[in-house]
Each structure stands twice: as C-alpha cells, then as structure tokens.
Amino acid sequence: MTEVTTYVVAIAVVYLTVLLTIGWWSYRKTIPTPEDFFMAGRAFGPVVLTLTVYATNMTAFYMLGTPGNAYRQGIGTYGYIAFASALVIPAMFYLIGYRAWLVGKKHGYMTQPELFGARFDSSAVALVLFVLLVFYTVPYIVTSVIGAGLALESLTQGQIPYLWGAVGVLLITMLYTAFGGMRGTAWTSVFQGLAFIVIGLLAFVMIANALGGFEAITQRVYAERPQLLQREGNFDPKDWFSFIFIAPLAVIAFPHVFMRVLTGKSHRTLKALTVVYPLLFLLTWTTVIYIGLWGSVVMPGLDAKSSDAILPMMIAKFLPPVVLGLGLAAVWAAIMSTLDAMMLTLSTMLTRDLLGRWLPQHVREKGREVALGRFFIVLIAVLALVGALIRPGTIYEIAKFAFTGYALTVPAMLAALYWKRSTAWGVLASLVIPNLLLPLYYFTPYLSWSTFGFLPVVPLMVLSIVLLVLVSLWTRPPSAQAISRFFDLYG
Amino acid sequence: MSFRAKERIFWFVLIVFVFLHLDLWGWGWIEPMLFGWIPYHMWYHGLLTLLVAVCMIWLVVWIWPEPLLGTSKREENRKEKVKECLHD
Numbered sequence: 001m002t003e004v005t006t007y008v009v010a011i012a013v014v015y016l017t018v019l020l021t022i023g024w025w026s027y028r029k030t031i032p033t034p035e036d037f038f039m040a041g042r043a044f045g046p047v048v049l050t051l052t053v054y055a056t057n058m059t060a061f062y063m064l065g066t067p068g069n070a071y072r073q074g075i076g077t078y079g080y081i082a083f084a085s086a087l088v089i090p091a092m093f094y095l096i097g098y099r100a101w102l103v104g105k106k107h108g109y110m111t112q113p114e115l116f117g118a119r120f121d122s123s124a125v126a127l128v129l130f131v132l133l134v135f136y137t138v139p140y141i142v143t144s145v146i147g148a149g150l151a152l153e154s155l156t157q158g159q160i161p162y163l164w165g166a167v168g169v170l171l172i173t174m175l176y177t178a179f180g181g182m183r184g185t186a187w188t189s190v191f192q193g194l195a196f197i198v199i200g201l202l203a204f205v206m207i208a209n210a211l212g213g214f215e216a217i218t219q220r221v222y223a224e225r226p227q228l229l230q231r232e233g234n235f236d237p238k239d240w241f242s243f244i245f246i247a248p249l250a251v252i253a254f255p256h257v258f259m260r261v262l263t264g265k266s267h268r269t270l271k272a273l274t275v276v277y278p279l280l281f282l283l284t285w286t287t288v289i290y291i292g293l294w295g296s297v298v299m300p301g302l303d304a305k306s307s308d309a310i311l312p313m314m315i316a317k318f319l320p321p322v323v324l325g326l327g328l329a330a331v332w333a334a335i336m337s338t339l340d341a342m343m344l345t346l347s348t349m350l351t352r353d354l355l356g357r358w359l360p361q362h363v364r365e366k367g368r369e370v371a372l373g374r375f376f377i378v379l380i381a382v383l384a385l386v387g388a389l390i391r392p393g394t395i396y397e398i399a400k401f402a403f404t405g406y407a408l409t410v411p412a413m414l415a416a417l418y419w420k421r422s423t424a425w426g427v428l429a430s431l432v433i434p435n436l437l438l439p440l441y442y443f444t445p446y447l448s449w450s451t452f453g454f455l456p457v458v459p460l461m462v463l464s465i466v467l468l469v470l471v472s473l474w475t476r477p478p479s480a481q482a483i484s485r486f487f488d489l490y491g
Numbered sequence: 492m493s494f495r496a497k498e499r500i501f502w503f504v505l506i507v508f509v510f511l512h513l514d515l516w517g518w519g520w521i522e523p524m525l526f527g528w529i530p531y532h533m534w535y536h537g538l539l540t541l542l543v544a545v546c547m548i549w550l551v552v553w554i555w556p557e558p559l560l561g562t563s564k565r566e567e568n569r570k571e572k573v574k575e576c577l578h579d
C-alpha cells in the first residue's frame with residue numbers, strides 16, 4: 001500500500017467511524033414511534049434543517065458532475081445550474097414547502113403520497129405518486145453508490161477497486177440509517193454538510209496556490225482556452241432556459257428533500273432555510289466549478305466520461321496526501337448525505353404509503369412499523385448494490401432523466417395546495433400521461449419534433465398543466481371536508 | 492399594502508431575475524475580469540445570487556404569513572405516546 005493510499009484509507013476509516021457514532025447516538029435518542037423514527041418528532045431548528053436539506057440536495061451530481069461540466073463547458077456552469085437553483089429552490093420552499101409543512105404538522109403526514117392522497121381523498125393519487133417517486137428515486141440511489149465507488153478508485157489511483165468503495169459506503173449508510181432513522185440521517189448530514197463546505201473551500205485555495213494563485217491559473221485558462229470563460233458556443237439559450245425547469249424545480253419534488261422540509265420545528269426554520277440557501281450555492285458551487293475549469297488546462301484532453309472525475313483527479317495531483325483523504329471525505333459526505341436520506345424516504349413510503357394501507361392493527365402497534373421501516377432500508381441497500389454492479393449509465397444521464405420526472409410532479413403539487421377546484425382526475429392525468437411520454441423523449445427520436453429546440457421538460461410541463469386544468473374542470477371536485485382540511489390552515 | 496399585492500410584487504421580481512439570468516447580451520463577454528480571475532459571467536451571476544438572497548430576506552420579513560396552527564388532537568396524542576415510551 002502506498003503512502004497516499006494509507007492516508008486515504010486512514011481518513012476514510014476515521015470519517016466513517018464518526019458517522020457510525022452519530023448513528024448510534026441517534027439510535028439511543030430515538031423513541032420507537034413512526035413520528036420519531038421517520039420524522040425526528042418534527043423538531044429540527046434552523047441550523048440543523050438548513051444544513052440537512054442542503055447536504056441532502058448535494059450529491060454525486062454536484063461533487064463529480066458539476067466540475068466535469070465546468071471542464072467541458074466552462075464557467076457558464078455556475079449560471080446554468082447553481083444560479084438557477086439559487087433562484088428557484090428557495091422560492092419553492094415558500095410556495096410548496098411552507099403549505100405542505102403546515103398541513104403535515106397539523107395532520108401528521110410524512111410523505112407526498114400520504115399528503116396529496118389525503119388532499120384529493122384518493123388512493124389512486126397516492127399510489128401513482130408513490131410509483132413515480134420510487135421509480136425516479138431508485139436509479140438516483142444507484143448514481144450515489146456508483147459515485148462513491150468511483151471517488152475511492154480514482155483517489156487511490158486504482159489501488160482500491162470501485163466495488164470496495166461502493167459496498168463500504170452502502171454498508172455504513174445502511175447501518176446508521178436503519179438504527180438512527182431521521183435523527184441519525186439529519187445529524188450525520190449536518191456533519192457531512194460542514195465537511196464538504198469546509199474541505200471544498202480548503203481544496204479551492206490550496207489548488208489555486210499550487211497552480212501559482214487564482215489570477216495566474218485563470219489567466220492561463222484565458223490564454224489557452226478563452227472560450228471556457230464565456231457562454232457563447234458552450235451553451236444553447238433554449239437549453240439554458242429549459243434547465244430552470246429541471247434540476248431547480250425538481251428539488252422540492254425530491255421525496256427526500258420534501259420529507260425533510262416537513263421536519264422543521266416552526267415556520268421560522270423554513271424562513272432561515274429560504275434565506276441562507278442562495279448564499280450556500282454561491283459559497284460551495286463556485287469552488288468546484290473553478291477547480292473543474294482550471295483542470296481543463298492542467299489536464300487537457302479528457303473525454304466526457306473521464307472528465308466527471310476531474311475533481312478527485314485535481315485533488316490527487318495537487319494536494320498533499322493527508323489532505324487527499326479529506327478530499328475523499330468531502331466527496332463521500334456529499335454522496336452519503338443524499339444516499340441516507342433517499343433510503344430513509346423510500347423506506348418511509350414503503351412502510352406508510354404502500355403497506356401502511358393494508359397493515360393489520362397489531363403490526364401498527366408500537367415499534368413494529370419502525371422494525372418494518374428498518375427492514376426496508378436493508379432491502380433497498382441490497383437493490384442499490386445490484387444496480388451499482390450493473391452500472392446502467394453515466395451519473396449525468398441517469399440524474400437528468402430522474403430530475404425531469406420529479407419536476408413533472410410539481411404542477412400537481414401546486415394545484416393541490418393552491419387551486420381548490422383541482423380534482424383527483426386532473427392530477428392523475430397531469431402525472432400519468434407526461435410521465436409515460438418521458439421515456440419516449442429521452443430514448444427514442446419520435447417526439448423530438450415537439451421540443452422546438454428546448455429540453456423535453458418544456459413541452460411535457462406545458463402538457464401537464466393543460467391536462468391538469470382541463471380534466472379538473474370536467475370532473476367533480478373533492479369533498480368540501482377534504483378541501484377545508486387543507487385550505488383552512490392557510491388563512 | 493395588502494398581502495396579495497406584496498406577494499405579486501415578489502413573484503414579478505423573481506420573473507425579472509429569470510430575464511436577467513438569460514442575459515443574452517453578455518453571452519460572448521469575458522471582460523471586465525475582476526481581480527484578474529473573476530470573468531463577467533461569474534461576477535454577474537454571483538451578484539445576482541446575492542440579490543436573490545436579499546429578495547428572500549424581503550420575502551421572509553415582510554410577506555411570509557404567520558401560521559394559523561393550533562394544537563391538534565393528533566399533536567396531543569403524539570405527545571402522550573412519547574411520554575408513554577419514555578416511561579417504558
């Protein structure tokens with residue numbers, strides 16, 4: 001084992017031990033009720049909620065995909081992904097998050113299928129939402145496991161194989177999630193969020209210094225690859241506009257983010273989250289984008305797939321071995337904080353939305369629902385491992401498909417919370433038809449004529465809204481009681 | 492000014508941000524480069540991000556309504572259950 005590998009392994013062991021300790025502490029604090037295991041008693045304050053939601057939002061797409069994109073398409077990556085997210089996501093916390101939090105707090109809802117199914121008095125709405133969210137979350141979990149394995153492999157320069165990293169991260173995440181529940185995943189996310197923010201800033205400064213300073217290396221990019229410092233030729237304006245509707249809009253629909261927003265102690269925690277979110281994007285995305293940009297002149301000639309590993313490659317090349325281990329910790333932190341949240345959310349939905357409807361009373365008694373939730377976490381981990389072994393596509397391809405699917409559930413969520421006249425049939429039409437057409441847009445050329453140069457999310461979003469309005473107006477609205485259960489809270 | 496009017500102004504400002512984000516006029520610009528390492532796109536969108544944060548402060552301080560939540564039956568039941576578990 002080389003010196004580099006020894007440092008990487010030592011820091012990885014320390015890092016994973018800290019996570020397991022937090023998981024064990026959370027297990028000791030958790031009361032075996034569904035409300036406490038799945039939602040941590042809805043008692044998170046502003047700091048914990050902000051860091052846990054942000055860390056949950058950041059994943060392999062941010063740590064690996066974004067610097068890779070900056071390497072290929074330049075500095076415009078900031079506006080394309082980060083600014084669009086900084087603008088739309090906080091607005092969605094207010095528009096959707098706040099009203100959902102109010103209803104969840106009052107009536108005890110934990111998941112989107114549970115909450116929106118109740119809004120329309122409809123098991124069909126709950127079931128369709130459940131199927132769609134599981135369908136898009138499972139591949140997203142697989143991207144996290146793939147990212148964890150790739151990071152360890154590239155930082156140890158192939159000395160530790162991909163599979164070891166993937167299995168190790170999955171096993172540790174499964175353990176602290178199954179034992180610690182929401183409290184465990186939230187507090188580990190706080191630690192992980194701080195880890196990737198601080199280590200990211202440290203790597204940014206140290207790599208710049210190693211390359212002669214911020215000005216010297218950026219001027220080198222200006223001299224050798226000036227096109228990477230502008231957007232013209234790297235981005236298409238229609239694609240630029242369309243992207244606002246994909247990742248930024250999808251975030252509030254991520255079941256793992258939505259569920260966390262409901263754990264806020266008071267509306268003040270949501271307010272803090274809304275204000276701090278844009279600043280966190282500016283603080284963290286700038287660093288990884290610049291590292292990817294500098295990589296384009298320091299390590300030129302990488303193909304699209306290899307450039308996804310530019311961040312760990314730059315860390316491996318320019319940072320001393322001891323900091324290298326911290327680099328791995330930062331990448332894993334971003335990945336694991338999302339992976340644990342997705343595993344817990346899927347387990348909650350399987351326990352409450354699918355089996356919960358048919359569970360006999362004795363299973364719902366104290367502790368049994370929680371035991372079932374823990375069993376599902378183990379099952380999801382096994383399925384994710386199988387997916388990571390198959391590796392169905394690149395991280396970016398899988399994530400983009402899943403993000404579009406999530407974003408297409410947003411019109412239904414908005415209608416449920418704002419439009420009293422919206423109906424179960426309208427919501428079903430707006431969810432089912434666009435989501436059935438989505439694979440046709442992504443995997444076949446048959447419908448490409450209807451995009452007019454935009455990304456598929458634009459025509460599909462228009463279709464979703466039109467179907468929602470027309471079908472709702474033609475069908476009978478839900479009972480006045482179901483409507484007042486929600487709208488009386490909004491004032 | 493009513494809540495609805497303030498909220499409408501907020502959404503209008505957000506749409507203005509979308510137009511500023513598209514800034515088709517500056518797609519080919521690199522200069523002016525601040526401090527020799529922050530090109531036009533980065534400082535322009537960085538500045539917009541700070542303005543969005545200011546806009547969110549405006550939202551939470553002056554627009555965001557106070558919740559009308561009372562203590563529900565469910566909340567009481569939950570507290571009872573937690574007490575029971577703690578005594579087990």
